[in-house]
Amino acid sequence: MLADEIKQLPTRAEVAPALTWDLTPIFSDLTAFNDEFKAIDDAIKGLADLQGQLEQGPKQLAAVIETMMAVIRRAEKVYVYASLKHDQDTGDADNQALSGRTQSLMTRLQSQLAWFEPELMAVDETTLKQWLTDSSELKPYAHYIESVTSQRAHVLTPAAEQLLAQASDALGASSNTFSMLNDADLEFPIVTDDDGQTVQLSQGVYDQLIQSTQPEVRKMAFKQLYSTYHQFIHTLASTLAGNVKTHNFDASVHHYDSARQAALNRNHIPVAVYDALVTSVNAHLPLLHRYVALRKKILQLPELHMYDLYTPITGEPQLSYTFETAKAEALKALAVLGPDYLSHVQTAFDSRWIDVVENKGKRSGAYSGGMYDTAPYMLLNWQDNLESLFTLVHEMGHSMHSYYTTHNQPYQYGDYSIFVAEIASTTNENLLTDYLLKTYSDKRVQAFVLNHYLDGFKGTVFRQTQFAEFEQWLHEQDAAGEPLTADALSSAYLKLNQHYYGDAVISDPEIADEWSRIPHFYYNYYVYQYATGFAAANTLASGINSGDDAKREAYLNYLKSGSSADPIDVMKRAGVDMTQTDYLDSAFAEFERRLDQFEALAAEL
């Protein structure tokens, strides 16, 4: 492509203000920001003086928490402002400086408060319990205090914790080495793209090429990508094993039964949630087998390989949305959530909470971000297609969750845990799916929307649970003293992969090494939440769509709950008991119903 044919992105200054987020409600200008920054910096220095007062009585304890939270709250505000500024144009030197300054401010804040949790846990258990019952000052903080102190049995002496903190950089080396190799040093071969052009393979290029409609293109990308990882397979087994050993070590010195229990305990999630997921997904693997077999049939391939799983099977739909039409569609799709919800979505559109279009230097992808005292802003990189509409309702789900939480909870409960976060966003995606299926009768559009849902379910519920099972196996092997060699990892992974996809897919030998390139295996029991969140959202959306007002109210109450209760209790009140398999069964029933629809439609096309 000639240089002058390449579409140029606008600079930040060239983007119409109406399509940018308005950050002036946070700080009117840089002077206001700088004044507040300096005031907080001074306030942070005073935090160490609060040390030693927690045992003095409930009034003192409440006063310390209030002072501390007031400073954290102000610091979060400058931090959010700087990071939003930075993301809108990461190439801007002033924004870089702003972001750097607030990051170091947050580090100073954390180190000035390092004493707080150990000191709170050192308060005598019975005394503290009495205070929480008697003291009106402490009541608003009861759940927060109980959350912190429930970890008591797993905290070592201050000297031991300090020693571990000093070792943490060294213990994290395996994970860093993986990132360096994976993000910086690995060099991939030259391959051919859809247009017959040669292109150097990268993670981003691979994601494109594996979706190619030309079998040779995706096969080549697959073979070449894995040949590169395979050259470093022993190194990659070693970095992953080192990381697993760190988790197991950390769990064992903190008196946990397992690394899994330690990781889940951070959000007070019982391991039963994990087990329910794995059990239910395994029981429903025949549905995945059926779906991939259908994929093989529609693509008319003599053999279905692992590299044939991402190419679209229904082609591109004729649907296209400008941001303006997408807003109208989003409002219609989310109308089932009621007039109150809808009015806040309208506010988000009218008050410039969304940074819409791409510009030079803007952070890629999409997110919802903010804090207690700011609007829940959204960053998008809008394209006129259905995928962007899905992204819009997804991020709107996060933002409305934040909006309802901050408007119904005090600051100390004005946030929510990652375990419940993706439920709000994915519920909206499910509502959009329902709306589109009801609204568009064109069979090709119907098939495309159904396929979008089925692929999402496959990639989130089935695939992430496969990862979760493998992660669990890794930690158990290491805990049992079994060496995590490349051969051991690859043969276990291949077996698991065959189990998941069944006989319809050829388990290409390369896929045995897939574990070596998944960054999420370094996150410490993170992936299962994608699967539980998607399944819960699927079930909740069905309830909302059924027109049952009680179910809709229960859902809105979840959005309003923030962190005022443990995530598992919040979801229970919304009607989903995530320690049981019922919610998973009903999500699989929906998957099956839509698979039936898709199969019938595909036969007609």
Ligand SMILES: [Zn+2]
């Ligand atoms: Zn999300």
